Amino acid sequence: MKELKAEIRKRIKEKRLLLDKTCAEKLSIEVCGHILNIENLLEFSSFLLYYPHKGEVSLLSLFSFLKDHGKRVLFPKVVGKEIIPIEVSSLDELSKGFKGIFEPVFLSKSYKPDVVFVPGIAFDLECYRLGYGGGFYDRFLSGKDYFKVGVCFDFQIIDRLPVEPFDVPVDVVVSEKRVIRRKKWNS
Ligand SMILES: Nc1nc2c(c(=O)[nH]1)N(C=O)[C@@H](CNc1ccc(C(=O)N[C@@H](CCC(=O)O)C(=O)O)cc1)CN2
Numbered sequence: 001m002k003e004l005k006a007e008i009r010k011r012i013k014e015k016r017l018l019l020d021k022t023c024a025e026k027l028s029i030e031v032c033g034h035i036l037n038i039e040n041l042l043e044f045s046s047f048l049l050y051y052p053h054k055g056e057v058s059l060l061s062l063f064s065f066l067k068d069h070g071k072r073v074l075f076p077k078v079v080g081k082e083i084i085p086i087e088v089s090s091l092d093e094l095s096k097g098f099k100g101i102f103e104p105v106f107l108s109k110s111y112k113p114d115v116v117f118v119p120g121i122a123f124d125l126e127c128y129r130l131g132y133g134g135g136f137y138d139r140f141l142s143g144k145d146y147f148k149v150g151v152c153f154d155f156q157i158i159d160r161l162p163v164e165p166f167d168v169p170v171d172v173v174v175s176e177k178r179v180i181r182r183k184k185w186n187s
Pocket residue numbers: 050051052053054056076078083098099101119120131132133134135136137
């Protein structure tokens with residue numbers, strides 16, 4: 001299982017590095033457009049974004065949109081093995097933290113998000129996710145009722161990922177081409 005996950009991580013990370021910056025920016029704007037079209041999304045009031053790292057989809061264009069609509073915007077801060085969501089009023093409040101990813105400087109203003117945008121190396125058609133392997137998001141999401149939006153470029157979606165008991169699927173996966181909702185057994 002571990003080897004299979006590692007092999008998929010390597011393959012997709014290589015593809016992601018091939019994407020040029022201009023193209024990634026254009027596709028990121030398309031992904032943000034699909035996100036804003038998710039039904040009822042703007043009825044939620046607090047949103048956990050992430051700062052793009054190593055070729056991830058950038059959601060930074062959503063930052064001012066959400067602020068202008070009176071929403072609380074949070075960014076993850078890594079403390080030990082945990083992710084702490086911290087409110088950010090301006091992107092100037094971020095500086096390089098864990099693995100060189102921009103994160104809030106101060107450990108203040110931690111709030112519970114309603115919506116969590118989840119970065120990933122790969123997602124599958126059942127909305128399972130593969131991350132860097134630290135288990136940060138698995139731990140953060142387990143047992144919580146956040147509305148979870150997986151965010152990626154379309155080439156990061158594969159048919160089926162190997163799944164372990166602690167893996168937490170997202171409610172919807174959004175790429176520039178697709179919006180995939182997780183099927184619920186009871187609906
Ligand atoms: N934008 C973003 N923020 C995030 C995550 C994420 O995946 N993306 N995380 C999700 O968990 C947490 C941080 N975890 C991370 C774990 C590993 C690496 C990383 O770059 N790993 C290198 C390994 C080499 C090295 O040691 O630098 C890599 O895989 O290339 C990044 C973030 C919280 N914040």
